[in-house]
Structure formats: C-alpha cells, structure tokens
Amino acid sequence: MNLNRVVTSRRHFLKTSAAVGGGLAIEFALPMQARGQAQGTAAQEVTAWILIHPDERVVVRVARSEMGQGSFTGLPMLVAEELQCDWKQVSAEYASTTEQMKRNRVWGSMSTGGSSSIRTSHEILRKAGATARQMLITAAAQNWGVPAIECVALNGVITHAASKRSTTFGRVADRAATLEAPKDVKLKDPKDWQLIGTSQKRFDIPDKVTGKQVYGIDVTLPNMLHASILQCPVFDGKVKSVDSSAAEKMRGVKQIVRLDNAVAVVADNWWRANQALKLLKVEWDEGANATVSSQSIMALLSDGLNDTAIPNAKKVGDVSAALAGAAQVMEAEYFTPYLNHATMEPQNCTAWVKGDKVEVWAPTQNAEAAVAEAAKALGVAPTQVEFHKMHLGGGFGRRGVLHDFVKLAVLVAKQVNTTTDVPVKLTWSREEDIKQGAYRPVSLYRMKAGLDAAGNVTAWHSRIAAPSIMLTFQPDRVRNGIDTNALGGFIDMPYTVANTQVDYSLKQPHVPVTFWRAVAHSQNPFARECFLDEMAQSNGKDPVEFRRALLKAGDKNLLVMEAAAKAAGWSVPLPVGVHRGIAVQDSYGSYAAAVIELSVSDQGEIDLKRVVVAVDPGYVVNPDSAKAQIESCVVYGLTAALYGEITIKEGRVEQSNFYDYPMLRINKMPKVEAVLVPTGGSTWGGLGEPPLSPLAPALCNAIFAATGQRIRSLPIKNHNLKKV
Amino acid sequence: MVKLNINGKVHQVDVEPDMPLLWVLRDILKMTGTKYGCGVAQCGACTVHVNGEAMRSCSVPASVLEGKKITTIEGLAATKLHKVQQAWIDHEVPQCGYCQSGMIMAAVNLLEKKPKPTDADIDAAMSNICRCGTYVRVRAAIHAAAKA
Numbered sequence: 097m098n099l100n101r102v103v104t105s106r107r108h109f110l111k112t113s114a115a116v117g118g119g120l121a122i123e124f125a126l127p128m129q130a131r132g133q134a135q136g137t138a139a140q141e142v143t144a145w146i147l148i149h150p151d152e153r154v155v156v157r158v159a160r161s162e163m164g165q166g167s168f169t170g171l172p173m174l175v176a177e178e179l180q181c182d183w184k185q186v187s188a189e190y191a192s193t194t195e196q197m198k199r200n201r202v203w204g205s206m207s208t209g210g211s212s213s214i215r216t217s218h219e220i221l222r223k224a225g226a227t228a229r230q231m232l233i234t235a236a237a238q239n240w241g242v243p244a245i246e247c248v249a250l251n252g253v254i255t256h257a258a259s260k261r262s263t264t265f266g267r268v269a270d271r272a273a274t275l276e277a278p279k280d281v282k283l284k285d286p287k288d289w290q291l292i293g294t295s296q297k298r299f300d301i302p303d304k305v306t307g308k309q310v311y312g313i314d315v316t317l318p319n320m321l322h323a324s325i326l327q328c329p330v331f332d333g334k335v336k337s338v339d340s341s342a343a344e345k346m347r348g349v350k351q352i353v354r355l356d357n358a359v360a361v362v363a364d365n366w367w368r369a370n371q372a373l374k375l376l377k378v379e380w381d382e383g384a385n386a387t388v389s390s391q392s393i394m395a396l397l398s399d400g401l402n403d404t405a406i407p408n409a410k411k412v413g414d415v416s417a418a419l420a421g422a423a424q425v426m427e428a429e430y431f432t433p434y435l436n437h438a439t440m441e442p443q444n445c446t447a448w449v450k451g452d453k454v455e456v457w458a459p460t461q462n463a464e465a466a467v468a469e470a471a472k473a474l475g476v477a478p479t480q481v482e483f484h485k486m487h488l489g490g491g492f493g494r495r496g497v498l499h500d501f502v503k504l505a506v507l508v509a510k511q512v513n514t515t516t517d518v519p520v521k522l523t524w525s526r527e528e529d530i531k532q533g534a535y536r537p538v539s540l541y542r543m544k545a546g547l548d549a550a551g552n553v554t555a556w557h558s559r560i561a562a563p564s565i566m567l568t569f570q571p572d573r574v575r576n577g578i579d580t581n582a583l584g585g586f587i588d589m590p591y592t593v594a595n596t597q598v599d600y601s602l603k604q605p606h607v608p609v610t611f612w613r614a615v616a617h618s619q620n621p622f623a624r625e626c627f628l629d630e631m632a633q634s635n636g637k638d639p640v641e642f643r644r645a646l647l648k649a650g651d652k653n654l655l656v657m658e659a660a661a662k663a664a665g666w667s668v669p670l671p672v673g674v675h676r677g678i679a680v681q682d683s684y685g686s687y688a689a690a691v692i693e694l695s696v697s698d699q700g701e702i703d704l705k706r707v708v709v710a711v712d713p714g715y716v717v718n719p720d721s722a723k724a725q726i727e728s729c730v731v732y733g734l735t736a737a738l739y740g741e742i743t744i745k746e747g748r749v750e751q752s753n754f755y756d757y758p759m760l761r762i763n764k765m766p767k768v769e770a771v772l773v774p775t776g777g778s779t780w781g782g783l784g785e786p787p788l789s790p791l792a793p794a795l796c797n798a799i800f801a802a803t804g805q806r807i808r809s810l811p812i813k814n815h816n817l818k819k820v
Numbered sequence: 821m822v823k824l825n826i827n828g829k830v831h832q833v834d835v836e837p838d839m840p841l842l843w844v845l846r847d848i849l850k851m852t853g854t855k856y857g858c859g860v861a862q863c864g865a866c867t868v869h870v871n872g873e874a875m876r877s878c879s880v881p882a883s884v885l886e887g888k889k890i891t892t893i894e895g896l897a898a899t900k901l902h903k904v905q906q907a908w909i910d911h912e913v914p915q916c917g918y919c920q921s922g923m924i925m926a927a928v929n930l931l932e933k934k935p936k937p938t939d940a941d942i943d944a945a946m947s948n949i950c951r952c953g954t955y956v957r958v959r960a961a962i963h964a965a966a967k968a
Contacts, residue, residue, distance in 0.1 A: 164915030164952045297912065304917030305905040305924060307853020307893035314852035322847065347836060365847035366856075367839055440857055440865060440918040440951050489855070489918030490951050526858045720912055724957070728915055731953025754862035754949060763943035765955040 140269035142231055143277060144191075144202040145175060145224040148269035152252055154181045157191040159203035160213040161461050162300055163488035163495075164728070165784045166721030167213040169298040173717050174218050177291045178225030178283060181265060182252040188299050193463040193483040208461040209496040209611060211684040211782020214717055218780055219283075226281035228272070235271035236263050286715065286776060295720035300487065312459035312486040313523055315446045321350055323508050323522040324370035327358040327532045330382040330747035331606050335359060339377035346372040353511045360508045366523050385606040385747040393605045393744060394431075397540035400561030400601030401429075407577045410587045413595030415546075418555035422546025426631060430543065430623035431809035434742035435536035435612055436749075436757060441489020442529040445505035448519035453480045454506055455519070459488040461496040469499035473506040492732070493611035497569050498534045530757055531749040535742055536612030537563040537582070538605075541623035546595075551635035553646065556593045558586045558624075561601040563609045577602055585620035585681055585789075590653045591628070591646035607744060613732055614785035617683040618792075622737075622810065625679035625793030630806060639678050639797065640666055652687040652712050652775065653680050659710035659773045664691035674705060677797025681789035686713040686781025690730075690790035692766075696802040700817035704734070704766035709790070712773045713781035719772060725783040726770035733791030735760040741811045758813075822883050826851070827895025833882065841877040841885060842866045845892060853893040853921050857949070864948030867922035867929075868892045874929035874945075893921040896928065904928045907965035915952035923948045927962050936966050 139147040139155065147155040156172035172188045191203040204220060205212075229249050236254040237244035240261055247256045255262040286292075303309040328334060338359050340352040348368035353360040359378055363369035400406065419425055446457040447470070454474050460466040463485045471478040488495060495501075505522040512520055524532070539562035546555035564579035573579065578600050580587060586598045612618060632642035640661050647654040657680045661667075670676060673695045680689040693705040709726050716722045739758045743750045751757040770787075796807040803817050824831045824844070833848050845851045845868075854877055857865030861879040868877045869891040896902050901909070904927050914920045923946070930937055930945040937945070942959055950958070 164917065166915075297909075300917070301909055301912060301914055304914040304920050305901070305908045306897070307851075307921045309917055310852065311855075311918060313856065314846075316850050316852065365843055367843035367847065438951060440855075440863070440916065440949070442856070488916060490916045492951070523856070526860075724912065724915060724954075727956050728953040731955060732951070753860055754858050755860065759863075759949045759951065760953075760955075761949060762946045762955040762958060765959070768956050 140273040142228040142269055142272050143224045144199070145221065146179065146228045148265050150266045150269070152182070152185050152264055152266040154179070154186045154252070154265070156186060156188050157203065158188050159191045159206045160217070161208040161463070161485060161488060161491065163208065163461065163491035165213070165725055166298050166718055167208065168300050169296060170214055170717045170721055171217065171221055173291055173296060174214070174221040175225040177289055178222045179229050180249040180251065183291055183296065185252060190485050193467055193485060196464065197467070197479055206463045207465070207496070208491065209493060211686070211784040211786060215685050215780040215782050222283050223281055226283055227277050230278045230281055231272040231275045232265050232268055234275055235268040239263070239268065239271065292715070292717050293719065296718055298721060309487060311441050311489045312446070312457060313441050313444045313489065315457045315486065315521055317446070317448070317519045320446070320519045320521055321362050321364065321512065322366040322369050323353070323360045323362045323520050324366060324373045324525060325358050325360040325504060325508070325522060325528060326373055326376065326378065327528065328380045328382065329531060329749075330380065330386050331608055332385055333357065333380050333382040336379040336381045342375040343372040346375065350514075351512055352376070353508045355504070355507055358504065360504075360522065362508065362512055362520060366521075370525055382747060388606060388747045389745050390743045393538060393607070394540070396603050396605060397538065397561040400603045401540060401542045401559050403601060406559070406599050406601040408597060409578045409580060409583050409600045410596065410598040412597070415555045415557045415595045415597040418595035419544065419546040419557065422554055423549040424547040424634070425544065426547070426634065427542070427544045428627055428630060428808055430541040430626065432539050432619035432622055433740065433810060434538050434607060434744070435736055435740045436530050436533040436742050436751070437490070437492040437494035437612055438530065438757060438759070439488070439490030439492060439494055442524045442526055443494070443501035444521065444523040445501045446519055446521040447505040447509035448517065449474065449506065449510045450517045452476050453482070454509070455482040455484070456502060456506065457484040457486055458499075458502050458505075459486045459495060460499065460502070461488065461491045465497060466499045466502050469502045470506045473503040474510060492613040493615070494533065496611055498610050500532075500534070526754070527752045530752050533742070533749075534608040534610035536618060537565065537609040539582070539619055543623060543627040545627065545631055547631060547635065551637060553591070553593050553631060555595040557597045559599045559601070560586065561603050563604045564602050565609050565611060565615070567602065567604060568609065574602070582616050583620070584616045584683060585624050589624065590648070590651050590682065591643070592648060593646070606747070614683060614788040617681060617785065617789040618733070618736065621679060621681040621789045622792040622796065625681065625790065626796050626806070626808070629677065629793070629797040629800065633800065643680060653682055653689070655775065656680065656687040656689040656710045656712050656773060659771055660689035660691050660708050663710060663769055663771045664693070664706070664708040666691065675798055675801035677794045677799070677801055679790035679793035679797060681786075683786045683789050684782035685779050686711055686783065686786035688786045688790050690794040692794040692798045694795075694798050694802060696799065696817050702738070702799070702812070702817065704764060706767045706769070708769045708771065709787050710771040710773055711783065711787050712775050713783050713786070714774055714777060714779045716772050716774045722772055722783050723770040726787040727768050729785065729787035730768050730791060731760055731765070733788040734795065737792035737795050737810055738812050741814070823886050824882060824890060825888065826890045827892060835882060837883040838881050841868065841880050841882045841890070844882040845877065851892055851894055855918055855921055857919065857922075862949070863919070863922075864926060865919045865922040867925040867948065869925060869929060872929070872932065874926050893925060896924070902928060903968040904931065904961070904965045907961040907968065911957045911961040911964065913954050913957040913961050915954055919948055919950045923950065923954075923958060927958070927965070930962065931966060937962060
C-alpha cells in the first residue's frame with residue numbers, strides 16, 4: 097500500500113532532519129521561521145485527516161463535498177474540537193480522490209447526500225482529532241522524557257506542568273507523524289465541547305464574494321476546447337442522422353461529435369459551440385416513449401392506486417374493519433409533480449483523455465462515483481482516472497449518484513481529434529439542464545381515514561403510486577415490489593393510529609428519477625400532513641392539539657412541534673387577514689416542524705409573512721451554518737410548492753429555462769425564524785434536507801386557513817385562490 | 821476587433837459582433853468570476869456594471885459596449901473589499917456562492933442609486949435567482965452595507 101510508502105519516507109525524513117537540525121535545543125532557540133527551516137518546511141501528516149505545518153498551520157482534509165451547506169468548515173470543527181489546536185490556524189482541503197484509491201479508501205465515504213456529512217462522520221473525525229492529539233502529546237513527552245499522561249494539549253500548545261516546559265504542535269508534528277496511532281482514544285463529553293456548538297466563519301466564503309472561487313464550470317486549462325451538447329429530447333432516444341453542414345462553417349468550431357444519444361459541438365469557446373449547436377439538423381429515433389405525456393403518466397399512477405393487488409408495505413390492525421365501523425370516513429387524493437434540481441451552475445465537466453488515462457474536473461457530490469463513471473465510459477480501471485473535485489454551484493441531489501455529465505464529457509473528449517490530446521470542457525446550456533435532468537419522482541396518493549364520533553383517528557390507509565429511485569440505482573433495494581425509500585413518512589409515521597396500512601404501487605415511466613433534496617420527504621409529508629389537517633379541520637379541532645393527541649409523550653416530533661408553535665405564537669390570535677398552517681416531519685435523523693403565516697389577496701395572490709422552522713438535529717456543530725441550512729430549505733421548499741413542475745409532452749420535458757420553470761425571488765421572500773432545539777442523545781441528525789419536509793404542507797394548510805381551499809396537487813400556481 | 825474597457829483596463833478582442841459580453845469575459849479573457857446561469861437575462865448570475873448601470877452580460881453583445889466603462893466582480897475592489905462584499909462576509913451570505921457575484925454587483929448598483937434602500941427598493945432591484953436561498957441574508961447584508 098502506498099500508505100506504507102508515505103510513512104516510510106516520512107521516517108526517513110525525520111532521521112535526516114534530526115541529524116541536520118540537532119534536536120531540541122535549536123527548537124527552543126530559534127524564532128518560528130528559522131525553526132521551520134531547521135526542521136524542514138514540509139507539512140506532516142498526523143493521521144490521514146490532519147496535516148500540521150512547522151509554522152503551526154493545521155490543514156484538515158475533508159472527504160465530503162462543499163456545495164454551500166458548510167461541510168468544508170463544519171467537518172474540520174469536529175476534528176479541531178478533539179485535536180485541541182488553535183482554530184484560527186485551521187484551514188481545509190479536499191482529500192485527494194486519487195490518494196483515496198491508492199490508500200484503500202482511508203477517508204471512508206466521499207458521498208455527500210442524505211444530509212449525511214456530519215451525522216455519518218462525526219465520530220471518525222472526532223476520533224481522528226483525538227488520535228492526532230494523543231500522538232502529538234506522546235511526541236512531546238518522548239522529546240522531554242516524561243510520561244505522556246502528564247502532558248496536556250490546548251490551543252496547539254503542549255505543556256508539561258511539572259517541568260514547566262511547553263512546545264507546539266508544529267514543533268513535534270514530525271516526530272508525531274512517525275508514531276503508531278493509538279487504538280482507542282476517549283472522546284470528550286459533549287458538555288466539555290468548546291468549539292462544537294459555536295458559530296464559526298465558513299472557510300469558503302471570502303472567495304465567494306470576490307469571484308475568486310473556481311467552480312467546475314470555471315476550469316480553465318491551456319489549449320482547452322469547449323463543448324455544448326444536445327441529447328435526444330425524448331429520454332432513451334437515439335441519434336438517427338445529423339446534418340452539421342451549417343454548424344461546421346461557424347467560426348471557432350473544431351468538431352461535431354456524435355454520440356449514441358447526443359450530438360455535441362466542440363469549439364474554441366462555449367458561446368460559439370452553443371451557437372453552432374443550434375444550427376445542427378438532428379433526426380432522432382425517439383423510440384417508444386415519444387407518446388408519453390403527463391396525462392398518460394397520471395393515468396398510469398391512477399391505475400396503480402386502483403389495483404387491488406399492490407403490495408402492503410405496512411399493516412397494523414385491520415384498516416378495512418376499522419373504516420367500516422368508523423363514524424366518519426375521509427378520503428382524498430394528493431399529487432406531487434416531477435421536479436428538476438436547477439442548480440445555479442449548469443451541469444458541466446472537463447475531461448482530458450490521454451491515451452488510456454483521463455484527467456477529470458467536475459463538481460460532484462460523490463467523487464468516487466464520478467471516477468467510476470469516467471472509468472466506465474472510457475473502459476479503463478478507476479486508477480486510470482485522475483480526478484479533481486471542484487466546489488459545486490449547487491447540488492441538491494443532482495450531482496450525487498448520477499454522473500451523466502461526467503460520462504458525456506469523457507465520451508466527447510475521447511472523440512476529439514486534435515494533433516495532441518487536449519482538455520475539453522462540456523457545459524450544458526440551461527435549457528439542456530432543465531430538459532435532461534433526472535427528476536424528483538411524481539407521486540399520487542390516496543389517503544383514507546376513519547374517525548370515531550369524538551373525532552379520534554381510528555384508521556389510516558395510505559396508497560402511494562410512484563416511480564422508484566432505487567430501481568435505477570440499487571435495484572436490490574426494491575423487495576417484493578416495494579421501495580421503502582419512496583415511503584418515508586408513511587411507514588414510519590409517528591402518529592398513534594390503531595389501524596394503519598401503507599400500500600405501494602411501483603410505476604416507472606421512462607422519465608429518469610433521482611434523489612432531489614429531502615427525496616420522498618420532500619413530497620410525502622405534503623399528503624400526510626395536509627390530510628391530517630383535513631381531519632382536524634373537519635372536526636373543528638386545532639391542528640396543534642389534534643397532532644398532540646396523536647403523538648407519544650417524548651416523541652421529538654412533539655418537541656419540535658411545540659417549539660415551532662411557541663416561537664410562532666400559535667396560541668396568540670393573528671391580525672385580521674393573516675392565517676397560518678403547521679406541519680411536522682422527521683427525516684435523516686432530525687425532527688422538523690414549520691409554521692407559515694400568510695395572507696391571500698382578493699385577487700388570490702399569496703403574501704408570505706413569516707416562516708418559523710424548529711429543528712432538533714440532536715447536535716449542532718456550527719449554529720450559524722445550521723440556521724443557513726434552514727433558511728435554504730425554506731426557499732427550496734417554498735419554490736417547489738409554489739411553482740415547481742416539470743411536465744411531459746410527447747415523451748419530452750416541456751419546460752426549458754427559468755421563465756417557464758420559475759423560482760422564488762427576494763420580493764416574495766418571507767421572514768424566516770430558524771429555531772434550533774438540539775436534544776443530544778445518541779442520534780446525530782442532518783440539516784441539509786430535514787427542514788424542507790414540513791414546508792409544503794405548512795404552506796398549504798395556511799392557504800386552507802386563509803381561503804378554505806384545500807390544495808391537493810402541487811404546484812400551488814396551478815390553483816386559482818380566492819380569499820374567504 | 822472590439823475594444824473594451826473592463827475594470828479600468830482596455831482589452832482588444834477579436835469576436836463576432838453578436839458575442840455576448842459574458843462569453844468574452846469568461847472564455848476569451850478568462851475572467852470567470854461572472855457566471856453563466858440561464859443565458860436569457862432571467863437569473864442575474866452574469867450581472868456586471870456598464871457605465872454605472874447593472875446589466876446582464878449574457879444578453880448584451882460586447883460590440884455595443886465600446887467606449888463604455890465595464891466593471892466586473894473582479895474589478896469591484898482592487899485593494900480593499902467593497903462595503904457590500906464586507907457585509908456579505910459579516911452576514912455569511914453565500915452558500916454555494918454561484919449566484920453571488922451577480923447578487924453583489926446588483927446590490928452595489930442599488931446602493932449607488934439608493935444609499936438607504938427600503939425593503940421595497942431591495943425587492944425591486946434584486947431580482948437575481950439564488951437556489952440555495954440566501955435571500956434573507958442578502959436583505960440583511962444590504963441594509964448593513966447601507967449603514968457602513
């Protein structure tokens with residue numbers, strides 16, 4: 097393993113430098129800079145996660161991707177807490193994907209999805225910090241000839257109180273790097289944390305206000321060519337013929353590349369490539385899907401709900417009997433549409449094919465998956481791929497599992513005929529990005545509930561027809577026709593109802609689907625929490641009281657609901673014309689509740705006044721970043737609920753840019769109050785997605801309060817609202 | 821040849837009359853701080869200043885800008901951060917940051933015209949799209965910069 101080689105060379109380095117430097121006397125006699133020179137200026141790797149420079153700078157390696165959520169800072173905070181270094185000396189760098197392959201995946205998962213960065217790596221990172229601290233202390237103790245247990249480390253300084261000696265991490269890092277890592281390290285009790293739980297400035301922000309931040313789309317290399325691409329507008333279609341005579345004559349055009357399902361123009365800049373692309377006359381073999389429409393997809397889902405043979409994903413008690421004996425039976429159908437992620441940075445990737453090797457630059461939520469895709473496209477081993485992970489101009493799931501942009505860039509670059517190998521940057525136009533997404537699945541819900549004479553819920557039957565994301569990416573996760581990933585919020589519903597049943601009909605139209613921020617938890621809560629509101633309203637019950645009666649004591653859903661209700665002043669009457677709604681949903685280890693206040697004008701226009709979101713993520717590492725994630729989920733969730741809709745006609749996506757796939761802008765933005773109520777315990781929850789889950793239902797419940805109109809299909813823009 | 825005055829420096833570029841300023845900046849001059857978001861003046865990621873006016877560079881041919889003063893995010897603050905950039909740092913505004921060059925250019929232009937903008941002024945001037953949802957902080961940072 098290369099890991100061993102690195103260690104060996106470091107040992108060699110230590111011997112050399114000790115011989116030259118002459119040991120500790122010099123260490124204390126010289127000023128910092130000279131000390132660094134005496135010991136060598138190379139940074140020392142003290143565990144794979146931590147580099148310590150002779151001048152005391154600490155670099156923490158980050159395996160997950162930064163896409164605005166703050167992991168590039170939050171993850172190093174976890175390390176630094178246990179390392180006991182000076183936070184002001186800490187910076188971050190991405191763990192090298194190439195080294196990850198060479199060193200047997202020493203940094204673990206590089207996947208950045210499922211709100212997982214902190215919740216799935218906090219332990220390994222805190223342990224890395226504690227391990228390195230122990231190694232640094234041991235190195236100092238060995239230098240001094242004292243027991244390590246008598247030494248302490250604080251703010252990057254190691255002290256041996258009895259002999260009144262102290263040294264710094266930078267001075268002992270070279271020796272520490274040669275030591276065997278201790279097997280077991282003790283982590284701090286959370287009550288002793290000094291850094292975790294304090295708001296720290298994000299490392300990535302300064303470059304993002306000056307234009308210096310280089311995203312994937314900004315990669316600039318010598319002799320680089322640019323490509324724009326047109327894929328068959330009907331998914332799974334193929335290129336039949338291409339007339340490129342007009343495009344070829346355009347200035348700057350170098351080559352027209354034909355792929356199985358796409359055509360690309362390669363030129364000396366992107367605008368020229370894209371202008372020429374518009375001149376291509378492509379005949380497509382659109383295949384069997386060219387007749388599919390939103391209506392036919394709806395009919396397919398509807399057939400699914402009407403199919404009595406679909407499997408049960410959950411069955412408690414006897415729903416049929418309970419419904420038959422209920423004093424009141426309620427039934428409603430809900431619908432959520434396909435959604436595109438619309439990252440602000442369109443899909444892009446730069447590839448430089450050099451014989452049987454390829455160098456790739458891409459914004460990705462999962463560098464290892466990107467490498468695998470590039471290797472597969474080129475038909476080489478992953479070790480032949482040198483990968484450069486770039487910061488993302490938005491991810492939201494689009495750049496997580498699916499790396500179609502990497503595949504296409506590699507395939508285009510491979511075909512470029514130049515006298516020497518050159519890098520090619522493939523950038524999708526916004527239109528291509530909207531039309532060639534992988535989408536949040538559509539879903540159709542049939543909700544049926546039975547209530548007794550007192551308005552208590554006795555039965556709840558949920559039937560869900562939807563495409564499965566797992567069927568595409570991990571088909572073995574679909575068992576007995578059930579993708580439980582599509583059923584979050586139903587199969588684990590926190591409400592106590594004696595008779596519950598969840599049925600699932602897997603229907604897979606040709607439209608590609610993937611993870612979209614909060615995944616099923618972005619849509620299932622809309623049906624669940626609005627239908628619950630229907631039950632409360634039809635019985636004249638307060639929605640908070642109604643939920644409280646259904647939630648078990650101690651359930652954190654109850655805690656966040658109370659926190660949101662309290663912060664929003666739920667029990668205090670609102671001004672005339674202002675109305676509110678509430679919703680609750682847990683996901684990714686966190687619990688979230690939202691209260692939305694709004695008014696609806698005589699013309700049916702919604703004026704969003706205020707959004708309160710309370711979240712219990714267990715622990716909060718960087719509170720200001722956590723609040724930013726809540727604010728972010730509010731915008732992403734409101735945008736989807738108000739406007740988000742991808743429709744299909746003749747097998748293709750109808751929308752093409754922000755004028756027909758609109759976004760919430762600042763002029764419609766309500767006030768946001770982010771309420772963090774971390775309760776600790778053994779579970780660490782995520783923050784990138786959970787706050788989004790209650791947004792759509794809270795909004796639609798508020799609209800009902802304002803108008804008496806029950807929104808059962810999204811987006812809201814398709815409904816004509818009227819004031820009560 | 822098109823002669824452009826960008827951030828106080830004159831550049832001569834050999835481009836077609838209809839090539840938008842955005843692509844001259846990004847692909848010819850390698851000034852990538854100005855971003856491509858939609859290409860149709862919808863999102864504002866490409867916002868620059870032309871003679872003191874915020875303009876969406878994806879939809880303005882470079883050839884019509886001869887003799888005009890163009891400022892990009894790179895030229896906003898040569899030595900010291902602009903007070904808007906400082907407010908952006910103080911309020912931790914950016915998330916992914918991709919839209920923020922345009923956001924900042926629009927905010928600077930707003931403050932040049934209205935040094936003490938109201939919320940309504942901000943609503944009218946800041947039509948840039950941000951998918952990460954930084955709007956709450958954009959508003960707070962503009963108000964803070966107005967006081968700075």
